Amino acid sequence: MNSAVTDLGKTPSSSIPGAHSFWVQIVAMICLTVVLSLVLPFMKTWPQEWIVPIKGWVTQFFTWLDKEAAIGSLKFKTVTRSISWLLEQPLDWAEYILYRGIKARDLPAMFWIFLPVIGLSVLHTKFGMRRCLMVVATIWAISLADNVLFQFGLFELPHTAMEALGVKKLDALPWIVIVAGAGILGHWIGGWKLALFSAGCIGYLAVMGLWRDSMRTFSIVLVSVPFAVGLGLGLGIWVTRSKRAAAIISPMFDIMQATPHMAYLVPVVVLFGAGQVPAMIATVIFAMPPMARCTILGIQTVSSDVEESGRMSGCTPRQLLWKVTLPSSQRILMLGVNQVVMQTLAMVVIASMVGAQGLGHKLLFSLQQLRLGAAVEQGLAIVLMAVVLDRLTQAYANRAPGELASRETGWKAKKHFWIFLAVAVAAYLLAQFVPLVEKYPRAYTFTLGRNIDFALRAFSKHAYDYINPVRDFITIYMLIPFRDFFLWLPWTTVIGVVGLTAYWLGGIRTTLLTTGLIGFVILITGNWEQGVLTLYLVTSAVILCVLIGVPIGIWASRSDRAARAIMATCDTLQTFPSFIYLIPVIMLLKVGDLSNVIAILAYATVPAVRYTYLGIKRIPDVTIEASIANGTTPFQRLWKVELPIALPEIMLGINQTIMMALAMTAITALIGSSDLGQEIYRALPTADSGRGIMAGLGIAVIGIVADRLIQAWAAERKKQLGIN
């Protein structure tokens, strides 16, 4: 935001028409509100008596949902619990297969194997009534018979068969099969290089001794991703079909993504309980919007020629959607899938707070024990999984459309599948005799945990003396005065300035939206002080992010080699669980505002780098050449040509930086702060839904307001530059 302001200041005429009077009005607004608030105290601080107890109402609403809500005799809680139960079934199967193995007593639930059959038949017959009914009726009969007979202990065929054979438990897939599976999948999608990479990364999980936990995490990913993708696809299609849906759902996505994920936890626990499934639900809520967005974008950008030819060949609207529109936007849909996978893995640690097992839980435990090295390795395991899935989905998306429907037929077309099956069967049988195949032996695990611990501690011990004076200087002379300034600001000034800016950038509707949101969600709920503190932390962090990120982005745009290294670092920084940054930051900087700012910085600088790089890279060569021909120095070229043209793009990057910084405030609450993030965190002990949700929405509001203002500004700017 800072660079926008300075830019406006320098070249008023080129930014907003009549920018001069804009600044006059802003100054007038500030003077007016400050003077008024000196005379009328209620214009400075929102009086305690005027606070509307919205938090209490929300909490009561959730208590009501939890304890009383019912449709007839069907309790609402029964409904949510049934949904949990339903979601639990596929998860159970993923766990059986990946790491748990199936015990004989779990087998009557075999019924659930048939669920995919229902799905298939529904799709296959394209909703044909008769065949669907037949399939469903058959399954219904089988499951019913299974159930009834099971009650009497009669029909336990699989169970009995297992016991007759003396098998108490069917083992999970041996680790070697899963590693080989990753390799085979890699080969199918992208050839030998990808095969080696995938198998290597997944194999390393076993080498670190994190196999079981990784598989726990992976089962959640495996089940959440299809759910989030399906849901996102459905909602996305719906939005493109119905204007009314678009009007309701699009803002919902904004809110879902801008609200820190921790704020979902309390209501999810109240409604769905704790455990693997609620963790999955929270994950799906967070990971779904990008899929929906990509679906919308994909459908809207399919060229009208393609759709036209589809219509001419006599497609029904449904055929047009499934056979023409969606396949031709396959690339962008796969990008959505990719985003869902990454978001799901980003949720791993937070989901463990409501009962997700696996790497996230282990990571929090390690942090609690100050075993940073172990935590780093567990974080690395999450990153490895993310990187493999990312490469696989990206490679799949980038394949030429024709390649998918392979021309080979018969055995060759499915050779990867058959090879995998052969490996699986062979390894499964072999595993009964050779333990090495079954489980990676503990003796061969290799961990760098202690070395990392030692290195970090040594670093903090020696670097402290140099860092401490800097810390003190920044805290005393910059952060604390800045914070006091924010706390001093009358609420009328803040809302007035935001409203006025919104009016100049986007018109009266933007003003009403932004001021309304701030007023209703933050001011009258009594969250003003926490809101302002959030704003202070985020502003400080974002200023630093821009000062650091933009130059790095420029550097990346100058050298391809630098670019590769920088982008790889960016990827790692973003997938690495942000919790890990907290501990070294505290060891070096102690608990205080600067620690918060630095922890946010580590995570939120990435978009500033990335968008700057992209923005500069995207400038047409002609423009650059023209400027060279005009005799600009490299510095002039950067300052007068490249940066101004890339500015809209850079602003979008800053927009993303703000969003990420806001999301991080919920996590830096663990360091210790008194902002909205801390409010969310403090709502956990008492499962106070209202307190957590309103604080979460407060953060979302700050994000949405910033987003609206920046988007409006970027649109205006692009229009002036004649881009798009």
Added chain:
Amino acid sequence: MKITKLLATSAIVAASLAFTLPAYAEAESDDPIIMVQNNWTSQLVLSFVVGKTLEGMGYTVEYSPSDSQLQFKAIADGDMHFQVEAWEGSMKTAFEKAVAEDGMIDAGSHSALTREEWWIPDYVLEKCPEAQNWEGLNACAEIFATAETKPKGRFVGPPADWGKNYAARIDALQMNFKAINVGQAATLWAELQSAYDRKEPIVLFNWTPNFIESKFKGRFVDFPKPEKGCMEDKAWGPNPNATGDCGAPHSGWLKKAAWSGLAEKYPKAWGVMQKIDFTNAQIAAAALMVDVDGLSPEEAADKWIAENAAVVESWKK
């Protein structure tokens, strides 16, 4: 029209599910007992000890991680069944709320007593020999100061949501300190580790039993012993004009929390759970195996059970 077909289909699927659901629920009499796991050592080891004991009796046991505050709601609802370590210091509010409002069961206290108080590493005594006593500590407050708190000393306090008001105690005792609240326990240990490595004076919130004792040498600071008058009578204690001018109780409870349905569903297991009782020494020994000897919590539980077979047997009687 096709939408109606789809709806009809899903209605039938739903109906068939609804029909089959209750049948399954009744059939699963050998449902697993779900033990809550948190993210600190002693709790992890002890929950494995209990879980393995129950498994030895033929029950199926599963472990589910949970946030130390949200867990009580889950236990009350029966999503999780048993928590072996509930601390008065950090969980009192959530525990009591779950018992009062959601019907969670208080399954009794351990013999182990807990204490929370200001704590200093031993090396602090070199620079401030009287620091073990609160007045002595206060006299050298300045060595604990940082840039923001100068000239006051900096006290690294517990997470703000643990419901402790150390700022009020500092006021009541007119101490020259400022309390800084952290966000979570790990933050405290990071502060301690960093200061400990550099032998920098630090005073922070700590409690016992706790893995810190086995890793760092230090002691609690003595405050005026809390008596009845402290919180009510202004005249009581060092400051004649304030209440609350005393330390924390030396013996807080350590409780077990359970789901209300346990007694009916697993009567024998419930009997064991009520008898389970750990002492401070037992808890410290369990945590030590992980924090110092480097065993995994599960291995430590096996070792603990082997070494304390008699104790485990006494629960089963």
